[in-house]
Amino acid sequence: MKLNKVTVDDINVKGKKVLVRVDFNVPLKDGVITNDNRITAALPTIKKLIADGGKVILCSHLGKPKNGPEEKFSLAPVAVRLAELLGQEVVFANDDEVVGANAKAAVEAMKDGDVVLLQNTRFRKEETKNLEPFSSELASLAEVFVMDAFGSAHRAHCSTAGVTEHIKDTAVGYLMQKEIDYLGNAVETPVRPFVAILGGAKVADKLNVISNLLEKCDTLIIGGGMAYTFLKAQGMEVGKSLVDDTKIDYCKEMMEKAEKLGKKLLLPVDTTIAANFPDPIDGPIDVTVVDADKIPADMEGLDIGTKTQELFAEAVKSAKTVVWNGPMGVFENPTLAKGTISVAKALAETDATTIIGGGDSAAAVIQLGFADKMSHISTGGGASLEYLEGKVLPGIDVIADK
Numbered sequence: 001m002k003l004n005k006v007t008v009d010d011i012n013v014k015g016k017k018v019l020v021r022v023d024f025n026v027p028l029k030d031g032v033i034t035n036d037n038r039i040t041a042a043l044p045t046i047k048k049l050i051a052d053g054g055k056v057i058l059c060s061h062l063g064k065p066k067n068g069p070e071e072k073f074s075l076a077p078v079a080v081r082l083a084e085l086l087g088q089e090v091v092f093a094n095d096d097e098v099v100g101a102n103a104k105a106a107v108e109a110m111k112d113g114d115v116v117l118l119q120n121t122r123f124r125k126e127e128t129k130n131l132e133p134f135s136s137e138l139a140s141l142a143e144v145f146v147m148d149a150f151g152s153a154h155r156a157h158c159s160t161a162g163v164t165e166h167i168k169d170t171a172v173g174y175l176m177q178k179e180i181d182y183l184g185n186a187v188e189t190p191v192r193p194f195v196a197i198l199g200g201a202k203v204a205d206k207l208n209v210i211s212n213l214l215e216k217c218d219t220l221i222i223g224g225g226m227a228y229t230f231l232k233a234q235g236m237e238v239g240k241s242l243v244d245d246t247k248i249d250y251c252k253e254m255m256e257k258a259e260k261l262g263k264k265l266l267l268p269v270d271t272t273i274a275a276n277f278p279d280p281i282d283g284p285i286d287v288t289v290v291d292a293d294k295i296p297a298d299m300e301g302l303d304i305g306t307k308t309q310e311l312f313a314e315a316v317k318s319a320k321t322v323v324w325n326g327p328m329g330v331f332e333n334p335t336l337a338k339g340t341i342s343v344a345k346a347l348a349e350t351d352a353t354t355i356i357g358g359g360d361s362a363a364a365v366i367q368l369g370f371a372d373k374m375s376h377i378s379t380g381g382g383a384s385l386e387y388l389e390g391k392v393l394p395g396i397d398v399i400a401d402k
């Protein structure tokens with residue numbers, strides 16, 4: 001079903017207090033932000049609300065504080081960076097209880113277009129359990145709620161879901177809208193042919209993704225460590241390659257499902273093998289390429305082979321929509337990154353809508369310099385996987401439909 005959520009373009013926030021859940025979970029080293037991508041990504045929504053005359057109250061989690069407030073998880077450095085990027089003052093409401101005296105006073109003093117950043121929502125133990133009274137306390141600050149933290153949308157927390165029990169005027173921000181458009185709607189109602197590419201280490205991590213995408217796509221490509229369980233399920237010798245023996249039957253089921261649905265399921269036809277897994281992971285390694293059914297018992301498959309690279313690239317060429325999640329091999333090692341690079345290149349060269357589903361494949365695409373060649377790179381690893389599994393994400397579900 002196509003999602004059609006109320007967005008920040010549909011609401012009138014003039015003079016209103018707007019609570020915005022953003023994803024400011026940035027990497028920090030000794031109190032210094034080492035990558036501010038997530039702050040930059042939130043700017044369009046924040047600027048829009050400022051321009052419309054809203055009073056913008058931002059909230060986010062940062063890291064995983066276990067026992068309440070901890071200085072190293074404070075959002076203080078984010079407030080400083082955000083003020084620089086916006087070119088206007090950002091009041092940091094530093095309260096250990098998040099919605100405390102400082103936050104209330106700061107919000108009370110706001111004028112239209114002002115920005116306040118609350119302290120780390122995970123300083124409150126209720127946050128990750130979606131419990132009261134934190135949800136109602138957060139809600140008491142504002143009249144409108146905007147969700148723009150896709151990376152947290154797969155979790156029903158106070159700041160992503162609970163708060164909407166008390167604020168009925170809700171919308172998604174631009175970042176969320178983009179994720180919904182690409183990951184949701186492109187997968188639900190794709191322009192065909194639709195090719196899905198899955199890789200990564202284990203079949204077990206992606207059982208539901210394989211099954212769901214098989215129903216939606218025209219061609220499912222499987223590479224990476226997870227391919228060897230499929231090869232073994234076809235009766236092939238896979239040597240010391242990564243295999244999940246408990247999932248052999250599942251792989252057989254998926255191959256039967258593909259056949260029944262008339263979907264193409266492409267598996268590696270050759271593979272890059274070595275005597276052992278590289279140690280260190282990026283260290284030198286001797287490799288050879290053999291056909292998929294010729295893996296010696298004492299060798300390990302660590303990347304797709306050259307013929308497979310061509311096969312996969314060819315399948316991508318004729319596609320109109322491509323979704324990719326998970327690397328084709330041990331891409332951390334330059335010798336074993338060729339398969340992943342070739343898939344990234346194939347995606348970069350096609351005119352199809354190309355969607356990268358977070359995690360390692362997103363990192364690989366960015367690292368290889370292909371980021372601007374992709375239609376969409378998801379900002380949420382876990383959230384994008386759950387979306388591809390066909391799950392309803394709580395942080396999207398709670399937002400009003402148009």
Ligand code: ATP
Nearest residue numbers: 200201224225301302326329330331359360361381
């Ligand atoms: P995330 O879960 O963060 O979204 P992902 O879904 O992109 O990541 P994972 O399932 O985590 O991918 O798997 C990535 C890992 O799989 C990489 O570290 C890579 O080295 C490893 N991997 C890929 N191919 C193989 C292989 N043939 N043998 C062993 N490991 C492999």
